[in-house]
Amino acid sequence: MIYPTKWTEYELLDFGNQRKLERFGNIITNRPEPQAVSKPSLPLEQWEQADLYFRESKNQKGNWNKQIQDFVLEYKLGSIPIRFKLNQGAFKHLGIFPEQAANWEFISDRCTYLHDKGITPKVLNLFAYTGGASLAANLSGAEVTHVDSVKSVVTWARQNADLNRIKTIRWIVEDARRFVEKSVRRGDLYHGIIMDPPVFGLGPKGKNWKLNRDLPELVQNALKILHPQHRFFILNTYSPQLPLSELKQMLSNTTGFPKQYESTTLGLKILSDKRLELGNLIRF
């Protein structure tokens, strides 16, 4: 399992009983986590001291016990700070997936490597959410295209870019499949492609996204716009319906997918070294 090791402002304090106890700056949260199937380690009193508690009601929607003002969380990518605006909505998410910091480091290393070879890396971030990977790539010298089908999410990502005084990301509100199909027709080429597709998603015109059905074609098309030599690729999935073995099988049947790549799980670790597996990760 891969997990981030360089957070100072974020910490997974404990997990269990399908919830996780986390620290974002000086705010402690207690929110649902279906993957946390073990027993918690910390005593109940400590869990009850969380500042923010999310109670799920229906279709993953729910309520927070209280609403606090938007707050900013910082991650240090080497010596470069990346700042994120976090806020509470109708879902348990706050605008960041802290385990993804392990990928931000990978992206930064790859971009820096290409840069040192005299190449300005072009990076495509699909299903890009609030832009963690886009910011990491941009701050590591890449020209970034950020694609997400939900306008309000792209607005949030742009606010994160503003917070970091980044002005050079290309923002696209579009269905990831459609964007990639158009890029293939145009003959575009990227040095890095990152994708974090959800299990179910929406396209702008209601054309739904289903991970198990739509991923192979998307990956196949993405490979057509990935540079043949100077390249990197990251695919994350967070679906219990698609175990790592099946994901690898799916990729081995995908035309053009390389034979050698890194396949692992992505997660978080608490102080006592107990690990929480959150998703699958394929990279090369």
Ligand SMILES: C[S@@+](CC[C@H](N)C(=O)[O-])C[C@H]1O[C@@H](n2cnc3c(N)ncnc32)[C@H](O)[C@@H]1O
């Ligand atoms: C799991 S989140 C990605 C999290 C992100 N990679 C990170 O670490 O911060 C999935 C994102 O996919 C977007 N999305 C859903 N369906 C989409 C589609 N068909 N095309 C593009 N984006 C889509 C959602 O709006 C959401 O922002």
